[in-house]
Amino acid sequence: MAKPLTAWTCDVCQELIEQVNQGYVVWSEDENLKVRRFLIIHQSRCDRGDHPRSEALVEFLGDKGLAYTLSFLSAGPVQSALGGAPQCEISDFDGFVDFLRRVQTPYYEEARRHFRDPDLLDDFADANEVLPYLPDELQRIAAKYK
Numbered sequence: 182m183a184k185p186l187t188a189w190t191c192d193v194c195q196e197l198i199e200q201v202n203q204g205y206v207v208w209s210e211d212e213n214l215k216v217r218r219f220l221i222i223h224q225s226r227c228d229r230g231d232h233p234r235s236e237a238l239v240e241f242l243g244d245k246g247l248a249y250t251l252s253f254l255s256a257g258p259v260q261s262a263l264g265g266a267p268q269c270e271i272s273d274f275d276g277f278v279d280f281l282r283r284v285q286t287p288y289y290e291e292a293r294r295h296f297r298d299p300d301l302l303d304d305f306a307d308a309n310e311v312l313p314y315l316p317d318e319l320q321r322i323a324a325k326y327k
Contacts, residue, residue, distance in 0.1 A: 185287035185316070186242065190294070192220040193227035204238030206280075215272035216253060219280035241284040250281055288319035295326035 189198045198204045198221065205224035209232050211217050221238060222228060228235070241250050251257075254277075256265045271277045282289040295301050296313075301322060305313050312318055 183291075185289075185291065185320075186284070189221045189238070189283065189290050191223050191227055193222050193229070196223070198223055198238070201239050201242065202237075205235055206238055206241055206284075207232035207235045209233065211272050213270075213272070215270045216277070217272040218276060221280075221283065238284070247285055250284065253277065282314060286314060286319065287316040288323055289314065289316075291323035292319040292326075295322055298326050301326055 183199075187199075187201070189204055190196070191198050203223055205222050205228065206219060207222060207228065208219045209217055216234075218232070220232065224237070240246060253271060255261075279293070283293070313322070
């Protein structure tokens with residue numbers, strides 16, 4: 182298993198993005214200009230040009246990436262005090278959280294492909310909403326359901 186937060190599965194071709202500089206994030210906006218459908222793709226190779234917004238994958242990683250990604254949800258207290266508003270609003274909150282976990286939570290990317298596995302669902306039938314997404318559990322999921 183690769184070091185977490187260093188490889189991602191391309192949402193277009195389903196092949197591995199093994200170097201962060203090969204990755205790109207694209208997203209769309211709905212008719213109300215609300216952000217939807219974040220995808221991680223191979224830069225250039227898998228860009229179909231049908232998503233008007235994009236940014237290098239590296240911009241979403243680490244502490245700076247978390248600050249950038251959270252700005253999609255809120256302008257924050259400083260901008261709010263100055264009368265500002267977020268530049269974007271999210272229309273698919275679950276999709277956004279899935280994307281945020283992919284770029285910020287260790288082992289989430291490796292485990293997420295198994296989330297519909299009947300055995301996994303049985304294992305977590307009595308779990309709370311946090312347990313399956315803790316890094317230790319995600320690492321266990323990725324190893325167990327290979």
